[in-house]
Amino acid sequence: MGISMNILLQQKAPIYEALVKHKSNRVVPFDVPGHKGGRGNKELTDFLGENCLKVDVNSMKPLDNLCHPTSVIREAEQIAADAFGAEAALFIVNGTTASVQGMIMSVCKAGDKIIMPRNVHRSAINALVVCGAIPIYVNPGVNRDLGIPLGMSLEDVKQAITEHPEAKAILVNNPTYYGICSDLRGIVDFAHEHNVKVLVDEAHGTHFYFGDNMPVSAMEAGADMAAVSMHKTGGSLTQSSFLLCGEGVNPHHVRQVVNLTQTTSGSYLLLVSLDLARKNLSLHGRELFKKTVEYAEYARDEINKLGDFYAFGSELVDYDAVFDFDPTKLSVHTRKMGLAGIEVYDLLRDEYGIQIEFGDISNFLAIISAGDRALEIERLIASLSEIKRLYGKEDVTGMFDHEYIDPDVVLPPQIAFYSDKKALPIKKTVGEICGEFVMCYPPGIPILAPGERITDEIVNYILYAKDKGCLLTGTEDMAVNNINVVNL
Known part of the structure; x- marks a missing residue:
């Protein structure tokens, strides 16, 4: 410190x-x-x-x-x-x-x-x-x-x-x-x-x-x-x-x-x-976060012993785009067992009474703190073992392999957001300029932001995330069937 x-x-x-x-x-x-x-x-x-x-x-x-x-x-x-x-x-x-x-x-x-x-x-x-x-x-x-x-x-x-x-x-x-x-x-x-x-x-x-x-x-x-x-x-x-x-x-x-x-x-x-x-x-921060790291490291080791799940950590450090890693984070990759992170999120909540922070298309995040208890860490690990046994799939074809898509910024966000707009069904927005936000929440990182060109890849990602059960937010259309695009 x-x-x-x-x-x-x-x-x-x-x-x-x-x-x-x-x-x-x-x-x-x-x-x-x-x-x-x-x-x-x-x-x-x-x-x-x-x-x-x-x-x-x-x-x-x-x-x-x-x-x-x-x-x-x-x-x-x-x-x-x-x-x-x-x-x-x-x-x-x-x-x-x-x-x-x-x-x-x-x-x-x-x-x-x-x-x-x-x-x-x-x-x-x-x-x-x-x-x-x-x-x-x-x-x-x-x-x-x-x-x-x-x-x-x-x-x-x-x-x-x-x-x-x-x-x-x-x-x-x-x-x-x-x-x-x-x-x-x-x-x-x-x-x-x-x-x-x-x-x-x-x-x-x-x-x-x-x-x-x-x-x-x-x-x-x-x-x-x-x-x-x-x-x-x-x-x-x-x-x-x-x-x-x-x-x-x-x-x-x-x-x-x-x-x-x-x-x-x-x-x-x-x-x-x-x-x-x-x-x-x-x-008391030193002892609180020492306990947090101990919980997270234990959970990481035990989850990795299950197979197919991958709780990643400091081994990713390359001193470039991964210069360091936060040891308190329990981030877990799920795609190798044929489930999206959001699907594991839903199973943990609905079938096992465990609420994690979020799931996306490839990973989930569990927030660990000194306020947790060892018994609850064990319950999470045991539940993941059960999910693998009951819901794991060998065939992972057709699954999205990434969540970040390079943006094509056409207009400044302010100009696009306040421009005249029209609503189009998601599948008909390819090539248009987005006039609002589209994101999964959590974490609240936009898939699309105002002023960005909508591509086939982005549309496919949105539809895939929607199909997997991600909570899509940011659009004026509360059902997220349409996207507001800039009316040029």
Whole structure:
């Protein structure tokens, strides 16, 4: 762990302490929210608990204001910055989507170019739709055996920056959903030599800051900003996130940009969860993530003994498009047994009562944490053994072998999204320019984004994913039978 934090400071939790004091003061509430500490909605209070409803409060002087923090939230942000080794940390309650968009929109305006891999989360391309920046895509490496996109090769990044010296920033996914890491230090060093900001979507990398022997974190690598999805692997409530700022970034400007889209009614349930999760990781992160890695490594070894399933790991590292691997990720390839990842996902949920993070056409991902129990890890392994025995197939012909398709970008996302459009049946869209998003969720990485040419391969992929049971989202047509295309 490369961060030297002030342990005495990390024992504090200013938002939590302020809420405890607020509860003890028994203040009479003539403000919002209207449930008045839960008294106005008994069923909700019975479900969530009185303690929860009593601290679901609005901004007030003793509790500070998320849009312009000057007291307890400000102090909590300063302590978080110390924990993550950042110059500043902003509490985000609109999800890491808001963190990613805040990063992009604080350094890019309409017409500015930003370099990014195409396998970004939809939030990044959404930011381009809103602010009008122009994407310069670097195709990630692709492992055809596993059917997954990898990280960005440093050489490809250097080429993109050299060819587009006017680019304002580069966005890096680190790690990817599957645990693949790029050469973050190399990218930061080269980008900074060319006055390009480095923004890191670190949604799945909270543990990089607190665990031992982890891949390098964004702040340690010298990145300018990072979006950290604290709720994914850090223990806070869903939708809570940190936006970290490094040296040379004006956090007050970043906050102004975030305030364009983030709620003015920040949830104190989310805020206090960030405060306490940060405290927990600062004080106990080493042992928590040591246990997480032990669980993941054990599961990986046992699943690989089953045959046909392949739980991949650090053996993929080639110090290029796979510069490092996140050891907490349990990513499992399923195609060799004749099942798509989403089919295994469905079987685990429907037949064995096990909920994993997601499945795609070739793999599934199970999120492992110290909150798991050894018995549950064994149950997952045993269920996979049963699935292989009962549902495995020898014939894998006709299965898609990859999920990443190089895009043909014809129009900037903003122009395509706001253009006149017409709806066409999916099979009749080949050759057209897409005017909306099409993606499987999770993970929320677009198959198609606004402004991209629709090809036979893309249509076949969409129909295949739909047939296999993937949840397709992004289209105006809720049944996903039609796609809106640009009406030229």
